[in-house]
Amino acid sequence: MNVQLSHPDTNLFGEIQITGSKSESNRALVLKALFPSISLSNLSNSDDTSVLQKALKTSGGLVDIHHAGTAMRFLTAYFASREGLEVVLTGSSRMQERPIELLVNALKDLGADINYLEKEGFPPLKITGKKLLKSSVNVQANISSQYISALMLIGASLPNGLIINLEGQVTSAPYINMTLKLLHYFDIEAKFEGQVITIQSKSKLESRTFEIESDWSSASYYFSIAALGKQGQLNLKNYKKESLQGDSKIIRIYHEFGIETSFADNEILLLKNNFEKPKNLHLDLRNMPDLAQTIAVTCLGLGIGCELKGLHTLKIKETDRLVALKNELEKFGASVEITDSSLSLAPCSTLRENIEVETYNDHRMAMAFAPLALKVPLRIKDAEVVSKSYPEFWEDLESIGFSIEKVSS
């Protein structure tokens, strides 16, 4: 499905309810599978959460998690530690290009039985669950934090707990802290000091409900919408000031674009103020990789240049997001330079209209470019990709005045 987007009056008023964070949901679901006394509310309704939920019920055989990176990584650790379970864990063709060797090596060091069925270092994996008796492991931390979170999630269920020694510069660190805080919430003893994570073994947890906060990465598109619109007031429900999600730091970034965020009764309210356009925005997104596309497109729409660095993980996500961004930003008339870890966008004063944006099987390409319809009509290809993290995205956009027309390519 392709969609033609525009926003006739560019004023924005409305209330949006996004479901729970997919990162929090997927962690909490793995913990719940290990410790059934846990209850959860406000689970994400994303595809990535549905595939994980289904996979956790398997009694063996083929498990296909499609495009879900967290599901792939978390389940590799989970299945490897389930004695007696035999699975073949696979995913989409892109998932078969996303590396998993560092996690597999760490699990093998702990005693796991995992084999590559096709390309060495990549899914599909044949996993034969075993009791993992070793309790200390080293893992390189500069490629994906998901490998580390995967190990942390099974740590307390291992008979001797787990010490994880991180090597190199830690990337996407807020996601490791999210995992740590979730363990603390359930009274699992865990600490992250320097480059060492220590998790104590625990045989059962007290029954406790965890209310998942709504997804800040999904909320980011409304920050971009607020920044690109003329005026308005947007309320987003189920958000808190003290968030486990690193992407909540978007508040500070969008302050630069004149967006004032206030909290009331578990809601956030976004208001646009007059602001002085920065000429060039410099940001290191090592801790917030999922915001890169949102921010780059906001800058394009506002005619602001940006230098984004710390983007080395973008090449191994749903697509090579650096190349995808360069290709699509340039279609609008922008001038973009990329390296393996950075993107530089020159200020662009005029945007070309009716551009067709390719989405590369990447939900964030579709959602990041959609707000640009407040500036020029545009077309998004394969718009259904949004369901990976935010299935109601298009309906929610319609509710705040976007015109969305299905078109054939």
Ligand SMILES: O=C(O)C1=C[C@@H](OP(=O)(O)O)[C@@H](O)[C@H](O)C1
């Ligand atoms: O742990 C998580 O929930 C995630 C970690 C990040 O991945 P990397 O650590 O691979 O950067 C992020 O990009 C992804 O969307 C979700």
Ligand SMILES: C=C(OP(=O)(O)O)C(=O)O
């Ligand atoms: C990178 C992402 O997800 P994952 O790595 O879990 O597929 C994302 O949602 O932007």
